Amino acid sequence: MLGERGLLERAREWVAPYWNARHLYRTLDWLFVLEPEADIALRLAALTHDMERHVPGPDSPTMDAQRGIPNREYERQHQERSARIVTGWLTEQGAAPELVEAVRALVAVHEWGGWPEADLLQAADSLSFLEVNVDRFVRLGLTGERGYTPERVAEHFRYMAERVRVPRARHLAELLLRAALARLEEQSGHAGAELARLEEAVVDG
Known part of the structure; x- marks a missing residue:
């Protein structure tokens, strides 16, 4: 059976071909910023939580702003499908059943949180999203792909920051949100009142 370090390194290799692997790597980095003593289940969940997007299939959920x-139904389908895929992978690696279950439970709620460890995962995911995924979503807003407009992108950015429950992560999320909104305004040029309202809400909040 692989030790913790070996399993984590194998997980890094597993996620490497995923087109958004940097988001997963940075989620793990942010987890260590928030909780340097995070256990192996939380670390593995941070590193693998979005892997269903790397394995498309007929049951893949579709994002539509x-x-x-x-979109709670999309989030539910996404996190549950990722939990199934991660569970299968960990089982193939010979991970202990109790570890597999702990990781499965975390990945299955990574969009929502719900208890201290799950809230840490959600916060790290949000911080990484607001750092790594900004330009991708700005492009969605400019092209209209997946139902996005600049205003909906701004709303998505704000949601990802406001869902953070971990107190020590909230200031970091606010800083990243301000930068994300500034990037969106710079690129779109027509988000207008909605962006101004969101920026004012961040300052006042």
Whole structure:
């Protein structure tokens, strides 16, 4: 059976081909900023939580901003499908059943949190999103892909910051949100009142 270090390194190799692997790596980095003593289950969950997007299939959920932000049904399908895929991978690696279950439980709620460890995962995910995924979502807003407009992108950025529950992560999320909104305004040039309102809310909040 692999030790913790070996399993984590194998997970790094597993996620490497994923087109958004940097987001997963930075989620793990942010987790260590928030909780340097994070256990192996939390570290593995941080590193693998989005892997269903690397394995498309007929049951892959479809993101559509026109259905609302947040889209709870999309989030539910995404996190549950990722949990199934990560569970299968960990089992193939010979991970202990109790570790597999701990990682599965965390990945299955990574969008929502719900207890201290899950809230840490959600916070690290949000911080990484607001650091790594900004330009991708700005492009979605400019092209209209997946139902996005600049205003909906701004709403998505704000949601990712405001969902953070971990007190020591909230200031970091606010700083990253301000930078994300500034980037969106710079690139779109027509988000207008919505962006101004969101920036004012961040300052006042």
